[in-house]
Structure formats: C-alpha cells, structure tokens
Amino acid sequence: MSKITVFGSGQWGSTMAQVLSDAGNHVLMWGRNQSVVDEINTAHTNSRYLDSNSLPNGVNATSDLAQAFDYSSIYVLAIPAQTLRENLHAWKAYAPANALYISTLKGIEVSTQNRMSQIIEEVLQTQNVAVITGPNLANELILRQPAGAVVAAHTTIVAEKVVKLFATPYYRVYTSTDILGCEFAGAIKSVIALAVGMAVGMSIGMGFGENTQAMVITRGLNEVARLSAAYGADPLTAAGLAGMGDLVASCGSPLSRNRTFGEILGRSGSMAVAREHVAKTVEGVASSSAVLEIARSVGIEVPVIEAVADVCAGTITPMQAFDRLMEITTRGENFIR
DSSP states (O other), X not given: OOEEEEEOOSHHHHHHHHHHHHTTOEEEXXXXXXXXXXXXXXXXXXXXXXXXXXXXXXXXXXXXXXXHHHHOSEEEEOSOGGGHHHHHHHHGGGOOTTOEEEEOOOOBOTTTOOBHHHHHHHHHTOOOEEEEESSOOHHXXXXXXXXXXXXXXXXXXXXXXXXXXXXXXXXXXXXXXXXXXXXXXXXXXXXXXXXXXXXXXXXXXXXXXXXXXXXXXXXXXXXXXXXXXXXXXXXXXXXXXXXXXXXXXXXXXXXXXXXXXXXXXXHHOOHHHHXXXXXXXXXXXXXXXXXXXXXXXXTOOOHHHHHHHHHHHTSSOHHHHHHHHHHSOOOOOOSOO
C-alpha cells in the first residue's frame, strides 16, 4: 500500500484515482477547481466529470500544491498534454529529488515535438519516469469494467513497481521497457481515431462503413509501426495494448473524444462546429501536426496522419482527405516497410 498523488481532477484523473484506490493505495487528487475539490472531499463524487458515479471513500482532494507534493513521492500526471511543460515548470520547486513520475498523458508537444516522458525528464532532470497507456476509455473504466494497460519504464524493476500500484481485479497491467514505442502509439492512435471518426461522419449519404474504417485503422497501425521503428522503438509494440488495443477502443467507440470529434468534423466539414460540440480536450487535433513533423524529420510517409493534420489545419476538407488517400499508389503490404 502506497501514498499516491494524482495531478488532475478531471474525468481521467478521477478515474485513475479510483483505480489506484481500488488497488489498495491512499490517494490524494490535486485540482485547481475548488468546487470540484470540495465535492470530492464531502460527497466523494465529481459530478462535473463523472456524472453520478462515486469515488472510493479513500480518495481525497486538495487545491494546495504544497500539500499535494508533500503527501507522497509518487506522482501520477493526468492533465492535458499540451499544458504539461508549463505546469511542471510551475511545480518544479515543490518536487522532491527522489520522486517517481507516472505519465498517463497521450500526446506530442506541438511546439517541440517532444513526448511526455521527454518533457518530464527535461524539466525535472530525472529518469525516474514511467508511462501507463492502453485501451482505457474513462466512461467504462469508472464502471470497473475489465480493461488492460501497459506500463513502460526505463527498467523492468520500475515498470513492475508501477504495475503493483495499479493492478486490480478489473485492471490488468503488463510491463514494457519500450517507452518510445508506447508513447508514439498512444499519441498517434488519437490522430487515427480522428480519421475513423471522419469516415463515420461522412457515412450519412456517402456509404462509408466498416470497410473504410477497417482500412484506415489497419493502415494507421502500419504508420505507427513504421514511425516507431524509424526512431528505434520496437515496431511490435504497435501490435500490443498500447497500439492495436488503443486503436480498437478509440476508433470503435462513440465514447472516444477523438472519434466523436472526427465524426462531427466529417459530418459538418467544420472545425469550429466540432469544437463547439466537443468541449473536452481532443488530443489528436493538437498532436496531428506534431506527429507529422516527427515523421517528416526521418523521411517516413504517413498519409493518414498527414491527411488528418491537413484537415485540422483547414487546408482540405474531410472528403478531399479521403479522396487523396484513395489516390495513393499501392505497393507490397509490409508491417514496417
């Protein structure tokens, strides 16, 4: 049993807090919104993000940064990916030297093309970092429906330590030392889910069904594997929970923010309309351009990712994106070539 601080009191932070508490840990959540913090402490609910679902009695919350950092030396990060660097700089003075940082974030920093673990290591000058990722839709996990995830760290010892923190009867966690591959897979799946959503959205009057979605998912997985391999990661990580697992959940479920955003975008053809209907963080939108730049820097062709990035940038329409994808010259189907 450990003391753990979860930074982030939104839907995902609250869900992670429940899992950690169910695993037998003492959990303190940190959040900026005092009304959310007060509700968690008094009613053990977070109605703004979790509807009527209750949090375990062992989960408490605070808006005091000093208290949050003093509570433990194990910190689970569950904040929007594009705010990570700014927050870490603001928190650096509170962070002890021996802390363990566990990133639950899926995204690539737009301004630097850095992965989340790279930002943590750079800002806090530590290698004591782990990543947990996989097909984990918060709306299902909060109901304690069976799910799996993978923890990646620089060493198996650290990965196994983190697994013990999260393991519950309904949450099955595996280990990996391929941080790069797991983070690439988690970030890129959000972009592919946007593409699948656009296909679903355009299906009204267009006839884009499961065949189109299957093609986008499969070719998107190929892009994940090839890009990961180009950077020295294990391409087979893309075939596990971090890659294929997350793709199946994010691309196939209406609970996925990225797929939902893409669906509205495909139906309306308007980024403004999609943003209006999906107010929560949609990481694939922000990460698409960064992932594209990462691919270009090593000469890897990623037509699905590029099409999504161009749609998000407003240079082409969803229909034009799919027309372009269908015009690409085909060649031998290889997983990483």
